[in-house]
Amino acid sequence: MESYESVVIGAGQAGLSASYHLNRLGVRHVVLDAEPRPGGAWQHRWDSLTMHDVHGVADLPDGLAPGGSGERANLAVPSWFGSYETSHDLPVVRPVRVTSVTEVGGLLAVHSADGRTWLTRTLVNATGTWTRPFVPRYPGAETFLGEQVHTHDYPGASHFRGKRVLVVGGGASAVQFLGELAPVTSVLWVTRREPVWRSDFDASRGREAVAMVAERVEAGLPPASVVSVTGLSLRPQEQVAAGLGVYERRRPMFTRIEPYGVRWSGPLADGEAAYEPVDAILWATGFRPAVTHLAPLRLRSEHGGIPLLRGSADVQTAVTAAYDPRVQLVGYGPSASTIGASRAGRAAALAVQRQVSEGPAISRRDRPRTSAPASAGP
Numbered sequence: 054m055e056s057y058e059s060v061v062i063g064a065g066q067a068g069l070s071a072s073y074h075l076n077r078l079g080v081r082h083v084v085l086d087a088e089p090r091p092g093g094a095w096q097h098r099w100d101s102l103t104m105h106d107v108h109g110v111a112d113l114p115d116g117l118a119p120g121g122s123g124e125r126a127n128l129a130v131p132s133w134f135g136s137y138e139t140s141h142d143l144p145v146v147r148p149v150r151v152t153s154v155t156e157v158g159g160l161l162a163v164h165s166a167d168g169r170t171w172l173t174r175t176l177v178n179a180t181g182t183w184t185r186p187f188v189p190r191y192p193g194a195e196t197f198l199g200e201q202v203h204t205h206d207y208p209g210a211s212h213f214r215g216k217r218v219l220v221v222g223g224g225a226s227a228v229q230f231l232g233e234l235a236p237v238t239s240v241l242w243v244t245r246r247e248p249v250w251r252s253d254f255d256a257s258r259g260r261e262a263v264a265m266v267a268e269r270v271e272a273g274l275p276p277a278s279v280v281s282v283t284g285l286s287l288r289p290q291e292q293v294a295a296g297l298g299v300y301e302r303r304r305p306m307f308t309r310i311e312p313y314g315v316r317w318s319g320p321l322a323d324g325e326a327a328y329e330p331v332d333a334i335l336w337a338t339g340f341r342p343a344v345t346h347l348a349p350l351r352l353r354s355e356h357g358g359i360p361l362l363r364g365s366a367d368v369q370t371a372v373t374a375a376y377d378p379r380v381q382l383v384g385y386g387p388s389a390s391t392i393g394a395s396r397a398g399r400a401a402a403l404a405v406q407r408q409v410s411e412g413p414a415i416s417r418r419d420r421p422r423t424s425a426p427a428s429a430g431p
């Protein structure tokens with residue numbers, strides 16, 4: 054069994070940033086990543102998503118991100134990550150899928166699907182969300198005879214040509230899918246809440262949105278996505294769909310799914326039908342944090358989220374698990390964006406260095422089993 058001062062799980066933006074800073078601080082560590090090649094979740098984004106379409110990929114420390122271009126994001130970012138790993142000599146081991154992390158004699162034991170174990174004094178969890186697509190439950194979903202696809206498996210607009218597609222979800226992905234689909238096929242959009250369109254988005258609104266997510270996480274609630282609280286906007290790529298009126302014809306969520314369509318019960322707005330036939334449902338309903346392997350460490354609060362301690366005024370650097378300061382979560386909650394992940398990597402590496410130099414850490418069992426303190430240093 055190999056023993057380390059730190060193990061990083063995940064080699065996306067968050068894990069690479071953490072590893073870069075751990076190297077600089079001289080912390081002996083290894084990065085375990087489930088994918089056979091570099092790229093984190095970006096290697097799985099749909100083919101039509103170009104660097105010009107993404108909302109902006111932040112730099113890694115000492116590594117300039119590829120700029121906006123017509124190149125596919127699922128090629129450009131993985132190629133950048135690959136060069137970054139090599140040029141900064143990051144100790145990434147793959148493919149290693151971590152199945153659980155347990156406590157063994159005061160150390161953490163990281164177990165993989167192929168039966169290997171790494172012992173470590175500290176852990177940086179950087180596993181993102183891509184492996185946990187979320188589809189809400191609606192009555193009758195199992196009776197639907199058409200196709201149901203989640204963002205995770207979006208096959209591109211041409212796949213849906215000639216079909217009537219129901220796009221579900223009020224986030225940036227839904228807006229992009231409608232932009233691609235409306236010019237080639239018939240679409241209908243439903244969201245749980247009235248979409249919030251932003252016209253005056255600037256850095257301070259961005260900070261407010263991240264602070265809202267941070268507050269939830271500090272209170273031990275499951276994190277909302279950062280992108281979901283920044284509001285929506287239409288880019289030049291969505292103007293054809295906007296001209297076709299698809300964003301204006303948005304409807305509230307249906308009540309049930311039937312074999313050939315969806316049905317609303319209750320009052321309807323003028324001109325709205327109680328039933329709409331659809332051939333495909335595209336669930337653009339987001340993802341959940343991929344943290345099930347951390348369950349044995351009992352990091353969750355009674356509210357269902359993993360509370361993090363706020364380390365400084367910068368909420369994106371809240372990374373330390375309130376119930377076990379040996380564990381840092383990066384790319385989680387307020388740092389679940391590329392810029393947040395890059396910043397959180399540094400905060401996590403500094404917290405790890407503190408833990409390693411200060412000796413045995415306090416584990417959850419030494420802490421009261423109440424919800425996390427609202428604000429405190431590790």
Ligand code: FAD
Nearest residue numbers: 063065066067087093094107108109151181384389390391
């Ligand atoms: P990932 O990139 O998901 O990396 C996690 C890594 O951990 C993966 O390699 C995965 O294989 C590995 N892993 C997971 N589980 C395990 C395990 N059990 N064992 C071992 N390895 C594991 N943010 C922006 O700032 N700008 C954007 O334009 C933008 N566009 C987005 C578009 C989409 C469709 C989505 C879903 C998100 C987007 N985001 C964007 C959010 C952004 O992509 C993420 O916040 C950020 O890239 C996440 O980086 P990460 O390192 O946390 O996760």
